[in-house]
Amino acid sequence: MGRVVVDVMPKPEILDPQGKAVAGALPRLGFGQFASVRQGKRFELEVDGPVTDEILAAARAAGEQVLSNPVIEDVVAVYEDVEQGAAL
Amino acid sequence: MGRVVVDVMPKPEILDPQGKAVAGALPRLGFGQFASVRQGKRFELEVDGPVTDEILAAARAAGEQVLSNPVIEDVVAVYEDVEQGAAL
Numbered sequence: 529m530g531r532v533v534v535d536v537m538p539k540p541e542i543l544d545p546q547g548k549a550v551a552g553a554l555p556r557l558g559f560g561q562f563a564s565v566r567q568g569k570r571f572e573l574e575v576d577g578p579v580t581d582e583i584l585a586a587a588r589a590a591g592e593q594v595l596s597n598p599v600i601e602d603v604v605a606v607y608e609d610v611e612q613g614a615a616l
Numbered sequence: 617m618g619r620v621v622v623d624v625m626p627k628p629e630i631l632d633p634q635g636k637a638v639a640g641a642l643p644r645l646g647f648g649q650f651a652s653v654r655q656g657k658r659f660e661l662e663v664d665g666p667v668t669d670e671i672l673a674a675a676r677a678a679g680e681q682v683l684s685n686p687v688i689e690d691v692v693a694v695y696e697d698v699e700q701g702a703a704l
Binding site for chain 1: 624658670678
């Protein structure tokens with residue numbers, strides 16, 4: 529059983545109101561280290577077998593065609609989750 | 617200028633209706649490889665200087681205290697984005 533992660537972020541030139549709200553809240557809550565924040569989506573796709581190159585290619589295609597809106601979002605990363613979602 | 621990524625996912629025991637909807641749509645759209653999907657959030661936190669251990673610790677704390685709801689979500693990853701958001 530394998531897992532592929534697809535990360536989708538708003539394009540850099542697109543306004544990100546969620547990220548702006550987080551960036552405004554962090555300094556008030558004691559986290560003044562961060563100059564700006566952008567918020568995107570992370571998808572974890574489970575496959576029954578191992579993560580092959582074909583699976584990664586399919587995940588990338590799904591990311592570009594289904595999981596993201598290419599007008600305003602980029603698929604920034606597609607990779608196998610080798611930790612299988614283990615906690616920190 | 618550095619960037620830290622904080623990934624937040626719904627806990628495994630929590631129902632994830634967004635992920636279920638995506639998992640139902642993918643086979644209809646030609647992506648039958650994926651058995652299940654979960655959808656979470658990806659935050660990119662920008663810092664003006666380099667990403668130090670203190671910055672990573674602050675990002676982890678912000679992830680647990682601000683960016684996630686610890687009742688239903690886990691912070692699954694905190695790491696420096698060395699690619700600086702480069703496209704695939």
